[in-house]
Amino acid sequence: MELVAQLLDWFTAPAQWTGSSGIPVRVLEHVLYTVAATGVAVVVGLPIGLAVGHTGRGGTVAVNTTNVGRAIPSFGIIVLFFFIFGIDPVPAVIMLVALALPPIVTNTYVGVRSVAPAVTDSAAGMGLTGWQVLREVEIPAAMPLIMAGIRTSAVQVVATATLAAYIGLGGLGRYIFDGLSQQVLNQVVGGAILVALLALATELALGRVQRLVVPRGLQARSRQAALDAKLT
Amino acid sequence: MITFESVTKQFPGGTTAVDELHLQVPDGEVVVLVGPSGCGKTTILRMVNRMIEPSGGRVAVNGEDVMRTSPPRLRRGIGYVIQGIGLFPHRTIAQNVATVPKLEGWDDDRIKARVDELIETVGLPDGVRDRYPHQLSGGQQQRVGVARALAADPPVMLMDEPFAAVDPIVRTRLQDEFLRLQSEVRKTIVFVTHDIDEAIKMGDRIAILSQGGHLQQYATPKELLAEPANDFVADFLGAERGLKRLALIPVSQVEAAPGPVVAPGAGIDEARRVAETHSSDWVVVVDDEGRARGWARLDELDGRGPVDGVRLRDFELTVHADDSLRTALNALVISRHGVAVRLGDGDRYEGLLTRELLSEELR
Incomplete structure (x- = not known):
């Protein structure tokens, strides 16, 4: 109970909501890292996933290569980058991009590959060009999986962007690392709660986006599929 | 008219799918390609719209070598129906049917009128217009597939086992309706099946093929049943050849x-x-x-x-x-x-x- 009271104190202190180390600024920094990293990962990963998915060539190579990003410990990279580049947000964002790429590439690739062969065959057979097949058939049909990949990536990035603070950058990680070194428990827990809330908000916001970009005909089905996945 | 002149298809790795095929599909007729699996029937069909390109010989649609037309142009003039149907899952039935007219740049009113007409022609209830493929039964989806292939009124249609995926009762009904429709639209049709009874029922002419794409006999169903050219054809027609002939003769x-x-x-x-x-x-x-x-x-x-x-x-x-x-x-x-x-x-x-x-x- 004492912790709850302390947390309340921490959250309600006026100083907490203003200035360069206030919650709004830290949230903004955190969001910036996340948007930058996820954005770059989408810009890089989506074309890769679409290309290997559409041509059916190089899928394993692409998926395995990007998966390296998942295998390397983020904490290790960020410390390494710190010794090489000093306090610089660019390496931190690159670390986050490496983490964000695998789900996007894999999901996009799998999404495009899993469009029924009969669908792409009939599309080509009716006279759609390769581009048209990709744009009008494969991308819309793969959209539920593509969006699921982006959501997974973004939420992971929100959680991991906390590490940026470890090398002297901003973001919500500041509360956690500073709190730990100064042994201010309520600040550590407060920071962790903010990170969790931001991850949740990200998930919800992207859910909204998903509803906008996934074609209507696939929504009922993807909702059903999500439900089935949860049940099993 | 579709003509095959000494058409050969070898796949990488050396298997010969089609060997020196000569075949003419007359205007307004249904020609059924039938044979055991591996006889090259689907390969032959797919060479008409360049989904597969011949390794030798010439395939021509209305006198025009298919290899001299760009694939998208060529294919928009040829209706295409396949066993898996391949309706676009993210598009409504109306949008699916409108695919080729849209590619061809028809205006919206014309597309709408055509879609309405086709939905009626293939015997679908009006309510399916704005539904999605997964909300339809297999038989209904197959009808949409046929409507989609007919949309821009192509003179030529390719149908690769179009009714194989539906149950026998629905298949019979679809076959009957297709024959009725064909008697009105008189398309030039290449139809692939492995089912000799379907071939006899649907075909104005039947091409019986054996392994490796060898044409064994090309004749009308009646001629085929009355005088099979060789043992392979006789075997393929089955033991009830007499009954099958009787089925073709009206009282x-x-x-x-x-x-x-x-x-x-x-x-x-x-x-x-x-x-x-x-x-x-x-x-x-x-x-x-x-x-x-x-x-x-x-x-x-x-x-x-x-x-x-x-x-x-x-x-x-x-x-x-x-x-x-x-x-x-x-x-x-x-x-x-x-x-x-x-x-x-x-x-x-x-x-x-x-x-x-x-x-x-x-x-």
Whole structure:
């Protein structure tokens, strides 16, 4: 109970909501890292996933290569980058991009590959060009999986962007690392709660986006599929 | 007209799918390619719209070598229906049907009118327009597939086992409706199936192929069944070749025998005499207006009054002019006396079909 009271104190202190180390600024920094990293990962990963998915060539190579990003410990990279580049947000964002790429590439690739062969065959057979097949058939049909990949990536990035603070950058990680070194428990827990809330908000916001970009005909089905996945 | 001139297809790795094929598909006809798996029938079909390109020879649609037209242009003029149907899952039925017209840049009003027309033509309820493919039954989806292929009114259609994925009852219905539709639209159609019965039913001509894309025989169903070119074809047609031939011949083609006919007022003596000349022990009773009233057994006539004094028996099965001889054979086998009674409109008596008459027809 004492912790709850302390947390309340921490959250309600006026100083907490203003200035360069206030919650709004830290949230903004955190969001910036996340948007930058996820954005770059989408810009890089989506074309890769679409290309290997559409041509059916190089899928394993692409998926395995990007998966390296998942295998390397983020904490290790960020410390390494710190010794090489000093306090610089660019390496931190690159670390986050490496983490964000695998789900996007894999999901996009799998999404495009899993469009029924009969669908792409009939599309080509009716006279759609390769581009048209990709744009009008494969991308819309793969959209539920593509969006699921982006959501997974973004939420992971929100959680991991906390590490940026470890090398002297901003973001919500500041509360956690500073709190730990100064042994201010309520600040550590407060920071962790903010990170969790931001991850949740990200998930919800992207859910909204998903509803906008996934074609209507696939929504009922993807909702059903999500439900089935949860049940099993 | 679609022509294949010494068309060969070798796949990388050296397997020959089609070997020196010569074939002509006349305008407005359904040509069925049939054969066991590995006979190259799908490869042949897919060479028409360049989904597969020949390694040698020439495939031409209306005189134009397909290799000299860009694939998208070529394909928009050729309807394409495949077994998996391949409807776009993210598009409504109307949008699916509108695919090619949209590519061809039709204006919205024209597309809408065409879609409405096609949905009706293929026998779909109006309510499916704005539904999605997964909300339809397999048979309905197949109809959408046909409507989509017909959308821009292409003169040529390619159909690769289009009805294989639906259950037998729905398949029969789709086949019948397709034949009715084809009799109106008269497209030039290449149709692939592995089912010889479907081939016989759907094809104006049938090309029977064997492993490695060798054309064994190319003929009308009747010719094929009457004179299979070799053992392979005979085997492929199956043991019931005679029955399959009968199925193709309408009852109207056979002149029915008059049979032992008496008027309702005829007495026992006349009935006996008529029956005797036809060496039967029964008579058919036909009234002044030519209507068949039923039949009677001689030993049930009571000897004095007219034949309609006894209770006449009904015919269990009767056949009509547009039934097939196979239907007649069925009626004949079931009938106690080995005959099938042919009736016209309003039960008009048209005669009897016997086993001898059917055999004669196959000779």
